[in-house]
Amino acid sequence: MNIGDAAARTGLPPKTIRYYEEIGLIRPARGNSGYRDFSDADVHKLAFLGRARALGFSIEDCRTLLGLYEDESRSSADVKRLARSHLAQIEDKIAALQSMRATLSHLVDACAGDERPDCPILRDLAEG
């Protein structure tokens, strides 16, 4: 099938699919015309990648996950280790964002938001 159909089935934009081929995540066949010809297995891989990306895994993690998926002799420990490390990073990010949110929402609440120049937000940024 053509790239447009593969895109429709996976929810990934054609540009992204081409990019995934460029960096070696997939290797779709080519027809006589030069058009990519996606097999069901290609589409399956793309969907796998889309879901892994949606869970926030990096491209390199996705490459590893795909390798593990295709390796019948993998151990689930390897998968779990990768997922746990990624989970830890997500938790770090959440913590950082929550800290920003706490500070910011205090500042926003303290700001009158009227026509006067006096502003606790700017004061905080200026003074620390």
Added chain:
Amino acid sequence: MNIGDAAARTGLPPKTIRYYEEIGLIRPARGNSGYRDFSDADVHKLAFLGRARALGFSIEDCRTLLGLYEDESRSSADVKRLARSHLAQIEDKIAALQSMRATLSHLVDACAGDERPDCPILRDLAEG
């Protein structure tokens, strides 16, 4: 003062400070040697930028905030609007990450993490 001192006082790397000059956030003077010569006001601005960046504001938001800070006739409403919009983005990101965390931690918990190939994480990525 030289860039190294400005860096030490603001906690920003020299590279970052040069970058901020390049994109027009600051305009430090230059000595005869060609070295940048940072005034206290420059350092103050850099510290302001550092704190705004630490709260997750984009560079363009920082530019706007700095402009508002230096505009004596600003209205705090403009600052508050910007901060609130940024806060909303942070909350969206937190929600997205929490959703990832929920899915991932379930999967991680369900995975035995031993030497066998059977793995709920990969199964979920493969099947959806």
Added chain:
DNA sequence: CTTGACCTTCCAGCAACTGGAAGCCCTATC
């Protein structure tokens, strides 16, 4: 006078795409 730390500019690269240009392919319709 040399050494070493500091400073300068410029170029390249990171992640993961996204947009756009120039041009080929395929099908349908007139």
Added chain:
DNA sequence: GATAGGGCTTCCAGTTGCTGGAAGGTCAAG
């Protein structure tokens, strides 16, 4: 058979916010 359109191709550039490194100028100490 010509043409119009939509989809496909490649390639290049841009995004965000720096960061690393190379090649070379400057300055203070010994």
